Amino acid sequence: MAAVTQDTAISTGRITRVFLYLVLLLFALFYLLPLYVMGVNSVKPLAEITGGNMMALPQVWTLDPWRSAWSTAQIGIEPTGLKPYFLNSILMVVPAVAISTIVGALNGYVLTKWRFRGDTWVFGLMLFSCFIPFQIVLIPMAVVLGKLGLAGSVPGLVLVHVVYGLGFTTLYFRNYYAAFPTELVRAAQIDGAGFFRIFWRILLPVSGPIAVVSVIWQFTNIWNDFLFGASFGGTSQPMTVALNNLVQSSTGVKEYNVHFAGAILAAIPTLFVYIVAGRYFVRGLMAGSVKG
Amino acid sequence: MGFLDISNVTKSYGAVEVLHRVDIAVDEGEFLVLVGPSGCGKSTLLNMIAGLEAISGGDISIKGRVVNGVHPSKRNIAMVFQSYALYPNMTVGQNMTFGLEMHGVPKPERERALADVSKLLQIDHLLDRKPGQLSGGQRQRVAMGRALVRKPDVFLFDEPLSNLDAKLRVDMRTEIKKLHQKLRTTIVYVTHDQIEAMTLSTRIAVMNKGHIQQLGTPKEIYDTPANLFVATFMGSPAMNIVPARVVLRAGVPHARVTDADGAETFLPFSQPNLTAWEGREILLGIRPEAITDPEGADRASENIVALPNRVTVTEPAGSDTFVTMTLSGRDIVARMRADASVAEGQVFDFAVNMEKAVAFDPATEERIAR
Numbered sequence: 032m033a034a035v036t037q038d039t040a041i042s043t044g045r046i047t048r049v050f051l052y053l054v055l056l057l058f059a060l061f062y063l064l065p066l067y068v069m070g071v072n073s074v075k076p077l078a079e080i081t082g083g084n085m086m087a088l089p090q091v092w093t094l095d096p097w098r099s100a101w102s103t104a105q106i107g108i109e110p111t112g113l114k115p116y117f118l119n120s121i122l123m124v125v126p127a128v129a130i131s132t133i134v135g136a137l138n139g140y141v142l143t144k145w146r147f148r149g150d151t152w153v154f155g156l157m158l159f160s161c162f163i164p165f166q167i168v169l170i171p172m173a174v175v176l177g178k179l180g181l182a183g184s185v186p187g188l189v190l191v192h193v194v195y196g197l198g199f200t201t202l203y204f205r206n207y208y209a210a211f212p213t214e215l216v217r218a219a220q221i222d223g224a225g226f227f228r229i230f231w232r233i234l235l236p237v238s239g240p241i242a243v244v245s246v247i248w249q250f251t252n253i254w255n256d257f258l259f260g261a262s263f264g265g266t267s268q269p270m271t272v273a274l275n276n277l278v279q280s281s282t283g284v285k286e287y288n289v290h291f292a293g294a295i296l297a298a299i300p301t302l303f304v305y306i307v308a309g310r311y312f313v314r315g316l317m318a319g320s321v322k323g
Numbered sequence: 324m325g326f327l328d329i330s331n332v333t334k335s336y337g338a339v340e341v342l343h344r345v346d347i348a349v350d351e352g353e354f355l356v357l358v359g360p361s362g363c364g365k366s367t368l369l370n371m372i373a374g375l376e377a378i379s380g381g382d383i384s385i386k387g388r389v390v391n392g393v394h395p396s397k398r399n400i401a402m403v404f405q406s407y408a409l410y411p412n413m414t415v416g417q418n419m420t421f422g423l424e425m426h427g428v429p430k431p432e433r434e435r436a437l438a439d440v441s442k443l444l445q446i447d448h449l450l451d452r453k454p455g456q457l458s459g460g461q462r463q464r465v466a467m468g469r470a471l472v473r474k475p476d477v478f479l480f481d482e483p484l485s486n487l488d489a490k491l492r493v494d495m496r497t498e499i500k501k502l503h504q505k506l507r508t509t510i511v512y513v514t515h516d517q518i519e520a521m522t523l524s525t526r527i528a529v530m531n532k533g534h535i536q537q538l539g540t541p542k543e544i545y546d547t548p549a550n551l552f553v554a555t556f557m558g559s560p561a562m563n564i565v566p567a568r569v570v571l572r573a574g575v576p577h578a579r580v581t582d583a584d585g586a587e588t589f590l591p592f593s594q595p596n597l598t599a600w601e602g603r604e605i606l607l608g609i610r611p612e613a614i615t616d617p618e619g620a621d622r623a624s625e626n627i628v629a630l631p632n633r634v635t636v637t638e639p640a641g642s643d644t645f646v647t648m649t650l651s652g653r654d655i656v657a658r659m660r661a662d663a664s665v666a667e668g669q670v671f672d673f674a675v676n677m678e679k680a681v682a683f684d685p686a687t688e689e690r691i692a693r
Contacts, residue, residue, distance in 0.1 A: 214408035217375050218469075222422035223396030232421075236412035 073097060073291035080287045096288035100277070100296060104289050107276045113293055116273035120254060120300075122185050123269055127192040128249045134193070135200020135245060136238060140230050142201070143208040144216045154205060160198035165258050168195075176263055183265020191263060192253045200245045207241040208234065243308045250304045270297050326351040326509055327372070327477055331381035334367055334533075342367055342533045344381070349477075349526075352507045358520040359530035360556070365513045366481060368530075372511060373402050373479050385476055396425070401470035402479040405486060407462045409454035409469075416441075416450035419469045426473075440471045443502075460491050467502075480512040484519065496522060517557045521545065529553045548681065551606065551688040560611050560645065563655045566685070567607040569600040576600065578607045578682075583633040583649045593626045593678045597691065605691065606683040611645065613679040614657035616665065620674040630673040637665050648673065 043051070072080055073096050075089030102112035141147075142154050172191060173182070181187035211234065219229045260269040274297045278290045325348030334342035342364045349355050357365040370376040372383055374395035382389050390398045401422070409418050419440065420433045428436075441447040444464045454462055463483065470478055483499075484492045500523055503510060514520055520527050521541045529536045529544060529552075537549035548554035554562045567578035570589065576597035577589040590607070597605075613621075620627045635654070636647040639661065646657045646665050657673055665671055682691045 212406055212408065214404045214406050215410060217373075217395075218402070218404060218408040219410070219421070220375065221373060221395045221400065221402050222469075223425035224421070228425070233410055233412075 069291045069295055072288055073295060075288060077284070077286055077288050096286070096292040097296075099286070100289045100293035104277055104286070104293070105280065105283070106273050107280075113270065113273050113277065113296055116268060116270045117296065119185060119264075119267045120270040122267075123188045123192070124250060124253045124300075127189045127196070127253050128246055130189070131193045131196035131200050131249050132242060132245045135197055136204045136235070136242070137230065138197070138201040139204025139206075139208045140234055142205045143211070144213060144229075144234075145226070154201070157198050157201045160195070161202065165195075169258075169262055172259075173263065182263065183267070185267045187263050187265075188259060188267075188269070191259050192249075192256070195259075196249050196252065199248060203241050203245050203248075204238070207238065211237070247304055247308055251301050254301050325349050326353070326386060327511070328382070328384045328387075329368070329372070330384075332368070332371065332378060332383060333380035334364070334371060334376070335379045340379075340533065342371075342379075345535055347528055347535070347538060349509060349511065351509055354503050354510045354512065354523055354525045356512045356514060356520040356524035356527050357530060358514055358517055358527055358556075359536075360515060362532075363530040364533040365515075365530050369402075369479055369481055369511060369513045372477070373400055374398055396422075399473075399476045400479055401473045401475040401477075402481065403466045403470050403483045405482040407454075407466040407486075409462060409465060411454055414451050414453055415446065415457070415465050415468075418454065418465060419450075419472050422469065422473050436472050436474075440468050443471070444468050459487050460495065463487065463495055467499075471506075476509065478508055478510045480510065482514055483512075484514070485516070499523060517559065521557070527557075529556060531556070545610075546679070547690065548608075549690055551608075551683050554608050554681065554683070554690075558610060560656045560658075563609045563611065563614070563650075563653070564683075565607045565609070565651050565653050565655065566604060567651065568604055569597055569602065569682075571598060571601050574598075578605070578680075580607070580651045582630070583635075588630060588632075588650075590628050590630070590675060590677055590680070591626065592680065592682070594682065594691075597682060600682075600691065604685055606685050606688075608681040608683060609655070609675060610679060611656045611658040613676040614655065615674050615676075616659050616663040617672055617674045619660045619663060621676050621678075624676045624678045626677040628675045628677050630675050631670055632673055634665055634667055634669055634671050637667055646671070646673075 068085060071088060072085060074092055074094065076091055076093055076095075079087075079089060079091070100113055102114050103110055104112045106113065106116065138157070142150055176182040176187045176191070179187075179190075181190060215233055216229055219233050224232060254269075255271060256269070257271045257275065260272045261275075264272055274293050277293050327347075327349040329345055329347040329349075332342065332345045333340060345368060347355065357368060359365050367376060371378050374390065374393060378391050382391060384390060385398060385400070409415075410421065413421065416437055420437050423433045423436060437450070438447070441450060444467060446461065446464050446468060449457065449461060449465070454465065457465065463486075466483070480499075484495055487495060496519060503523075512519075512523060521544075524541055526538065526540055527544050528538045531552050537544055537553045544553060544557055548557065548562075551564065555564065565578075565580055567580045567590075569592075570577050570579050572589060572591070576592045576594070578592065580588055580590065582588050614630075615621075617627075617629065632648045632650065634646055634648055638645040638647075642661055644659045644661055644663055644665065646659055646663075648655050648657065648671075659665065683689065684691055
């Protein structure tokens with residue numbers, strides 16, 4: 032990479048380069064500072080925070096705040112910790128991401144390879160759903176969930192997030208499949224593969240990059256959602272709502288170290304998804320299908 | 324009743340008819356080439372035979388069975404696409420046997436068919452590779468292999484050579500011809516390249532603007548083109564077209580043309596029926612190879628006419644030399660032996676083989692029949 036920059040980028044002297052790296056380093060530190068504060072304060076006793084410097088390294092290292100945040104902290108009226116809510120979030124996010132991604136892929140497949148009269152209108156309307164603010168649909172959604180008997184349950188939340196995510200996942204897959212050579216679909220048709228067989232055997236195997244985009248997008252959005260969780264969660268509220276209840280509680284001592292630990296716990300899954308799936312982002316899986 | 328019958332087939336998109344009443348009967352083992360400029364409807368017709376596009380009117384039948392509404396996979400056809408359309412996620416072997424697998428052919432049988440075909444096409448060492456790891460020519464072979472494995476009734480080729488470079492294209496052309504001679508399969512082949520059409524086919528259908536202009540053997544198409552379009556589309560360099568007047572001299576119809584210096588020249592026709600056109604304008608068509616130097620003229624011809632005219636350009640092409648002159652205000656190209664001694668500006672004795680000349684009605688652009 033460095034060899035490439037020599038003749039393609041603007042040539043820079045040693046001093047400029049040092050200056051550039053200093054600036055970059057400064058910004059990196061600036062962005063890492065909140066994480067440092069959270070990390071450091073989640074492993075020190077409460078007394079050290081209330082009585083001293085937030086920036087200092089702990090004098091006594093302890094994992095008690097993490098244990099407390101996970102299993103014993105007071106969430107609302109129950110001393111359950113974040114554990115059950117973390118579970119709720121997982122139970123919500125996994126099926127919601129899977130279903131919205133698969134259905135989005137099917138939508139994209141139909142909208143590009145099985146065109147029908149008015150398909151651009153259908154796509155336009157689905158695209159429209161990307162622009163609807165969450166708040167607008169709260170009441171109609173509540174009514175629908177009530178009628179379906181899904182109010183206040185994990186399946187209800189899954190449904191809400193699938194419906195909301197479809198606009199985006201359809202957009203991703205439609206644009207990805209639009210560049211997929213239609214001749215391949217025709218060849219498969221002549222070979223005798225049906226609608227689902229073509230999808231499963233021909234398109235899905237090369238959909239890796241866009242599936243990763245869709246999964247990352249959906250996972251972050253659904254995991255981090257607070258409004259739907261607070262509105263429709265009922266007794267099975269997700270992690271975000273529980274974290275809020277933990278941090279915002281107005282009674283008792285504010286256990287900042289526990290709050291920091293809880294916040295990190297809530298952020299870990301999305302970080303994990305980025306790190307694991309990000310590697311597959313740039314893989315060119317289409318190489319060689321057609322002359323190019 | 325042919326092996327593959329296309330009768331009265333039309334195709335329209337909404338109110339626009341893009342194919343008009345096409346009638347072709349293809350016999351078993353025939354190599355039919357559909358040739359024409361882009362947008363003439365040749366690929367549409369091929370897709371209709373394949374079942375990838377619906378038929379608006381008429382019937383297509385294969386082996387006597389009307390297949391109009393039949394799904395592509397149930398017509399027992401195979402198609403080679405312009406882009407090869409190999410499945411990028413499968414190996415060469417999986418690509419080739421995918422169709423058999425979809426048709427429920429048991430694995431040992433698939434393996435046997437794969438082994439036979441890959442040996443025939445000399446791709447048996449590539450079976451475990453992905454299409455991305457192959458060269459253009461190898462991909463082309465795999466695409467043909469995928470079609471061959473199925474043992475279909477009819478092969479459809481959609482401009483299969485247009486993505487290859489010039490040299491490879493000529494090699495693959497020969498291979499396709501060899502393959503056809505060996506297997507004697509029925510092939511419908513679409514191309515815009517008239518040389519491919521001439522070399523490969525047993526019959527050619529020249530198409531333009533949704534009409535079949537002419538259907539015939541390569542020789543018929545080349546020597547007796549039905550109209551001006553076929554005459555100028557087939558052949559490279561194109562047929563020379565000169566406006567001329569028919570005059571009778573000693574009872575023989577002649578074409579009266581003017582040479583570069585404005586002098587009148589009379590070229591006697593071998594077609595006595597042109598007597599009826601006495602005094603009327605026609606378009607005279609002469610292929611470049613029918614105009615030569617006197618030594619290079621066709622000895623079998625009984626109607627070689629000397630035509631002294633001034634040479635404007637000479638283009639040595641290695642194997643031939645193309646010589647340009649002016650006749651009735653048009654540039655006329657003559658194809659001579661490579662070592663014919665012709666110099667620009669000189670007055671040269673061209674030898675015109677009038678046996679090969681054709682005449683067209685300027686109003687209808689149809690050839691005036693012999």
